[in-house]
Amino acid sequence: EVQLVQSGAEVKKPGESLKISCKGSGYNFASNWIGWVRQMPGKGLEWMGIVDPSDSETRYSPSFQGQVTISADKSISTAYLQWSSLKASDSAMYYCARDGGLFGIDYWGQGTFVTVSS
Amino acid sequence: DIQMTQSPSSLSASVGDRVTITCRASRGIRHDLEWYQQKPGIAPKRLIYEVSSLQSGVPSRFSGSGSGTEFTLTISSLQPEDFATYYCLQHNNYPYTFGQGTKLEIK
Numbered sequence: 001e002v003q004l005v006q007s008g009a010e011v012k013k014p015g016e017s018l019k020i021s022c023k024g025s026g027y028n029f030a031s032n033w034i035g036w037v038r039q040m041p042g043k044g045l046e047w048m049g050i051v052d053p054s055d056s057e058t059r060y061s062p063s064f065q066g067q068v069t070i071s072a073d074k075s076i077s078t079a080y081l082q083w084s085s086l087k088a089s090d091s092a093m094y095y096c097a098r099d100g101g102l103f104g105i106d107y108w109g110q111g112t113f114v115t116v117s118s
Numbered sequence: 119d120i121q122m123t124q125s126p127s128s129l130s131a132s133v134g135d136r137v138t139i140t141c142r143a144s145r146g147i148r149h150d151l152e153w154y155q156q157k158p159g160i161a162p163k164r165l166i167y168e169v170s171s172l173q174s175g176v177p178s179r180f181s182g183s184g185s186g187t188e189f190t191l192t193i194s195s196l197q198p199e200d201f202a203t204y205y206c207l208q209h210n211n212y213p214y215t216f217g218q219g220t221k222l223e224i225k
Binding site: 035044045046047049050059060061062095099102103104105106108109110111 | 119150152154156161162164167168203205207209212213214215216217218219
């Protein structure tokens with residue numbers, strides 16, 4: 001069974017760094033790109049970017065380019081989303097999702113809620 | 119980037135009603151269009167992929183249609199559990215993009 005399991009909720013202060021994770025299982029992790037989606041409280045879904053675990057190639061949405069770093073370690077079947085200096089506006093739910101190619105975004109993680117507050 | 123314009127942004131309907139939600143792409147996206155349902159605090163659930171293919175386990179009252187730039191999600195007879203927010207997503211071109219969402223509320 002394909003699963004994407006994300007790391008737990010985080011509470012951070014502005015200016016702190018953070019790296020959240022998404023661990024895949026039940027399939028060859030290197031075979032499918034992994035994307036990240038943001039959902040701010042009470043708002044819609046926003047596509048942030050995507051990583052190819054086989055070679056760590058990334059594609060970012062313009063709104064998130066330079067704001068976050070997406071990466072992957074295929075040896076441990078895990079993708080990451082990280083911030084070097086968090087802002088209050090980064091408070092949101094973050095989802096990872098598997099790109100099934102022609103079959104679209106076929107599996108989602110359960111979400112990681114990030115709270116940034118002083 | 120491909121913009122996805124979803125309408126309406128909100129919709130009030132009654133159990134048993136037929137409802138339609140539309141997404142328009144700023145340029146052609148072939149069949150690379152999906153529909154999701156989301157309830158508060160829960161990850162989105164895929165309903166439809168490749169414009170009209172029903173995700174396994176999803177009731178047949180959900181259907182999708184369209185091509186090129188105009189796509190629709192139809193719920194043939196609303197059930198109480200269908201009141202939620204719905205999103206379209208294009209995965210034809212990076213960056214992938216979502217519609218703004220349609221909140222379906224009970225009348």
